[in-house]
Amino acid sequence: MEIVLSVSQCVEAINIALDSLGDLVVEGEVSGFNVIHNKWVTFDIKDEKSVLKCFMTVWQLRVALEDGMLVRVTGKPNLREKGFLSFVVQSVKPAGEGSLKRAFELLQKKLAQEGLFAPERKRALPKFPQHIALITSREAAAYKDFLKVLQGRLGGLHISFIHTQVQGDDAPRQIISALETANTELENLDAIVLVRGGGSLEDLMAFNDEHVVRAVAGSRTPTIVGIGHERDVSLAELAADIRASTPSNAAELVVRSRDEILADITRMKLAISSSLANQLQNNQNNVRSAIHAMSNRLHQATRNIEQLIDRIRSVSARVKDSVASSHQKIDGMKRVLTALSPQQVLARGFSITRNSSGNILKHAANISEGEELTTTLADGSISSVVQKIGS
Amino acid sequence: MTEKKFDFTKGYSELEGIVKDFESRELDLEKDLPKFEQGLKLAKKLQERLQEIENTVQEIEKTYT
Numbered sequence: 001m002e003i004v005l006s007v008s009q010c011v012e013a014i015n016i017a018l019d020s021l022g023d024l025v026v027e028g029e030v031s032g033f034n035v036i037h038n039k040w041v042t043f044d045i046k047d048e049k050s051v052l053k054c055f056m057t058v059w060q061l062r063v064a065l066e067d068g069m070l071v072r073v074t075g076k077p078n079l080r081e082k083g084f085l086s087f088v089v090q091s092v093k094p095a096g097e098g099s100l101k102r103a104f105e106l107l108q109k110k111l112a113q114e115g116l117f118a119p120e121r122k123r124a125l126p127k128f129p130q131h132i133a134l135i136t137s138r139e140a141a142a143y144k145d146f147l148k149v150l151q152g153r154l155g156g157l158h159i160s161f162i163h164t165q166v167q168g169d170d171a172p173r174q175i176i177s178a179l180e181t182a183n184t185e186l187e188n189l190d191a192i193v194l195v196r197g198g199g200s201l202e203d204l205m206a207f208n209d210e211h212v213v214r215a216v217a218g219s220r221t222p223t224i225v226g227i228g229h230e231r232d233v234s235l236a237e238l239a240a241d242i243r244a245s246t247p248s249n250a251a252e253l254v255v256r257s258r259d260e261i262l263a264d265i266t267r268m269k270l271a272i273s274s275s276l277a278n279q280l281q282n283n284q285n286n287v288r289s290a291i292h293a294m295s296n297r298l299h300q301a302t303r304n305i306e307q308l309i310d311r312i313r314s315v316s317a318r319v320k321d322s323v324a325s326s327h328q329k330i331d332g333m334k335r336v337l338t339a340l341s342p343q344q345v346l347a348r349g350f351s352i353t354r355n356s357s358g359n360i361l362k363h364a365a366n367i368s369e370g371e372e373l374t375t376t377l378a379d380g381s382i383s384s385v386v387q388k389i390g391s
Numbered sequence: 392m393t394e395k396k397f398d399f400t401k402g403y404s405e406l407e408g409i410v411k412d413f414e415s416r417e418l419d420l421e422k423d424l425p426k427f428e429q430g431l432k433l434a435k436k437l438q439e440r441l442q443e444i445e446n447t448v449q450e451i452e453k454t455y456t
Contacts, residue, residue: 127403127404130400138450147448154441155446156399156443156445156446157446158446158447159448160449161449163453170455173455177453178453186451261403261441265403265437265438265441268430268434269434271413271414272410272430275410275413275418276413276418280420282417
């Protein structure tokens with residue numbers, strides 16, 4: 001008996017058969033890459049002979065794709081009701097160094113345009129972190145390197161370690177989950193350290209995963225990421241608040257060295273001691289200059305007094321001189337006066353003649369004949385009568 | 392997390408504060424002497440704290456389902 005299926009039943013039967021193939025990993029070159037409504041992604045992968053139509057969600061696409069890129073897609077073929085076969089992709093990753101590099105560049109450009117790596121987003125770590133989360137693989141050399149370098153630095157640090165895979169398909173999911181745990185479950189966390197040792201671009205792929213990079217950029221706690229060797233660059237590093245060149249360097253950047261801090265403390269001790277010493281010196285200088293000023297003023301005062309005494313001396317000398325010369329003047333005047341006194345004049349032979357009214361006679365015209373006159377001489381007086389008046 | 396008797400960060404920034412203060416103004420020997428002594432005390436405590444060698448590592452158990 002022939003079994004007749006409806007078209008739908010047939011499609012369903014084919015899909016059941018396809019499902020039994022399990023997950024397929026297919027490598028091919030991307031062409032016709034297209035994003036629809038920022039939700040769906042469609043592209044073809046092809047080789048020389050065949051083409052496979054691929055379909056996936058934007059969410060599942062964690063690397064940047066472009067036409068011509070060699071990729072490895074993981075997924076299942078599915079026959080659509082419309083009758084065409086679509087390869088439903090769960091994950092896609094670049095295949096080969098060239099594609100990996102190109103994907104890296106494309107994603108870097110995209111995230112840079114979004115400002116994810118902008119310097120102004122970077123936060124500073126506390127000067128002395130007390131509690132940090134360390135995210136890496138416990139088997140990784142990075143884990144030991146980080147702790148070893150930390151040991152030689154400022155001690156007393158509490159480290160919450162969260163183990164994750166640091167490579168392989170599951171690594172991105174684990175790293176994102178670990179970041180989430182650190183940010184939400186750990187208290188008083190000062191920094192999150194994400195490290196991994198060196199490896200090929202493919203090994204380091206988890207740290208170029210778009211979601212991992214966004215999780216690092218979006219971390220509430222400041223992040224420090226050190227991936228690979230010094231020359232390796234990962235996008236997670238660029239998104240971190242602090243980029244370390246290696247896991248050891250991450251330890252150096254998180255915690256300052258004991259010697260460095262010790263030197264700082266010594267410098268500060270010296271600074272306050274010398275501030276105080278300077279002040280002491282200043283005070284001493286002030287006292288000294290005050291004493292100096294006082295003694296200067298004392299000297300000045302003494303000098304002033306001496307000058308005053310000198311002036312008094314010279315004034316008194318001048319007074320003395322002037323008194324002496326006054327004496328001389330007085331003597332001279334006395335002599336003149338004495339010479340001019342009427343008595344002296346009379347003594348020299350002059351006489352004074354008065355009329356009867358007692359007036360001194362100076363002109364002959366004022367005298368009449370017969371008038372009685374009195375003449376005063378040096379030692380007495382005589383009376384006489386005018387007999388004749390001459391001219 | 393174990394509680395520290397002496398908060399290194401706080402002590403360090405307090406010492407930094409004293410240095411800044413002392414360098415920015417004229418000191419009063421009598422009034423500022425206690426502050427100076429406090430600075431030296433802080434420096435000593437910080438140095439002592441620096442001798443603490445051990446870091447503690449605690450693994451956070453996590454299963455990725």
